[in-house]
Amino acid sequence: MKIALVQDGLMCRAGGEQVALCFHKAFPEAPIYTQCYQPSLTFPEFKEADIRTSWLQNIAKTDDRMKQLFFPLGVQAMQSHDLTDFDVVLMSGTHCAKYVKVRKNALVISYSFTPFRLAWNPESYAQYAEAGPIKRFVFDKILRYLRDVDFRFAQRPNYYVGMTDETAERLRSAYQIKKPIRIIKPPVSVNNFYVSNLPKEYFLIVSRLEYYKKVDLAIDAFNELGYPLVVVGKGLQAEEIKARAKGNVTFLSGLSAQQLADAYANCRAFIFPQHEDYGITPLEANAAGRPVIAYGVGGVLATQIPVKDDPAEATALFFDEQTVESLVKAVKAFEGIEERFNPTFIRQHAEAFDEKIFIEQIQQFVQGKYLEYKKHSVA
Template structure:
């Protein structure tokens, strides 16, 4: 079985890159094909991998630039990857991984986080939502073209794998997929985190600073509460978001793995305000034994145990509306039961999502489908 791995890009340390790294651990001899790769911006483990990039690598030096150049340059760049020599192609991402050149007889498996957000949910981007007039018309033209090419490319994979039931249904709806879609939850590397008995007094957000992440909502709530808040991350809206924060809010970025583990372990609780397709960060907080205060929809429904009667058997408090008042109320509810959360229970819960289980599930799925694929080929030849 000659297998290649494909990932949208390796330009930051986020959930997609964690999945790609687990693919490498499942198939360590397989080369990785991607749009751009900057070793200093992503996980250091990739430095030992056989990574093939596109010509866009010489232009896009950051994740933000790579995203801005995706249409049309990212599409053209990924089309330059020729993978016709491979029997199996295992890809992960949302947008450009599926544009590589493939052998028509190859088995193609797509671990898709969600349908490409700009094509199928453009209002989640501030640039689109705030656009008017000619700029909006230009955006609409691009979105229409993206839907056409994204839909066409999505018909090539033989199998899709989804993160959650919600993303599974989203893939089926957007791409009109008829085959059943397997669900394999993304991983968290529990061993990267530790539990402390004496957390400090701050609340924590770890997120890209972008419109749909709702970090501005958390800042508004904590501006009113006055409680210490640490925000780890960077992104397109960083300047705008930082400008609205009061002195009780501390921004951090570029942390090492150990520094990030320290920040998680020492927080009172982790704040997760967005509707996320999945969300690795709440599980990272759990791996550090810390409870989560989350907007109760999307991926957290698959990864968190909300408080009902017994906080010691829960990992999170949910709030129902993405409003400042609802988040503040959730923080107040947390304070009333804070001492009842069990950090050992929360850590054990995170272990059920550990990357070792994910790696084994992916390996078994690929081998099973490849075996079936070879048998089907043999029957066709006969």
């Protein structure tokens, strides 16, 4: 089985890059094709991989810049990758991976996080949501074209793998997929985190600073509460978000793996205000034995156990509305039950999502589909 891996980009340390890293661990001899790769910006384990970048590598030196150049340069850059020598192509991502050239009879498997967000859910981007009438009109023209192109290339994979039932349904709706979509939940590297016996007084957010992540909502809530909040991350809205924060909010970025593990282990709780397709960061907090205060929709429904009766048998406290008032109320409610959460139970819960399980499931799925593919080819 001659297999190639494809990833949108390797320019940060986020969930998509964790999935790509697990693909590499599952198939270590397979080359990884991507738009751009900057070793200092993503997981160091990629240095051991055979990574093949596009010509966009010479232009885009940061994740933000790569995203800004997606249309049309990112599309063209990925189309320059020729994978016609490979029997199997395993893709991961949302937008760019699907544009590589593949052989007509190759087995193509797409681990798709969600339909391309800019094309199918543009309201989640500040540039679109806050655009005036003229700019919105231009946006809509471009987005209609993007949806058409995205849909056409999304028909190529033989099989789709989704993260959750919710994201699988989005894929079916956007791309009119008729075949069953296998659900394999994304991984958390549990061994990268540890449980501290003496957490400190701050709450924690680890996130890209972008519109749909709703970090601004959390900033406003903690401005009102006055409690210490540590925000780890960077992104297109970084300056805007920093400008609205009061002195109780600390911003960090560029942390080492150990520094990030320390940040998780020593927080009181992890704050997750967005509606996320999946969300690996709440599981990372769980791996450190820390509970999560989350907006109770989307991916957290598949990864967290909300408080019902006994907090000792829960991993998270959910809030119902994506508002400052609802989050403030949840944080105050958390204070009343904080000591009843069980770090050992929370850590054990995270272990059910460990990368070893994910790697085994991906290997079994790909190898099983390849055997079917070979039988069909011979027939």
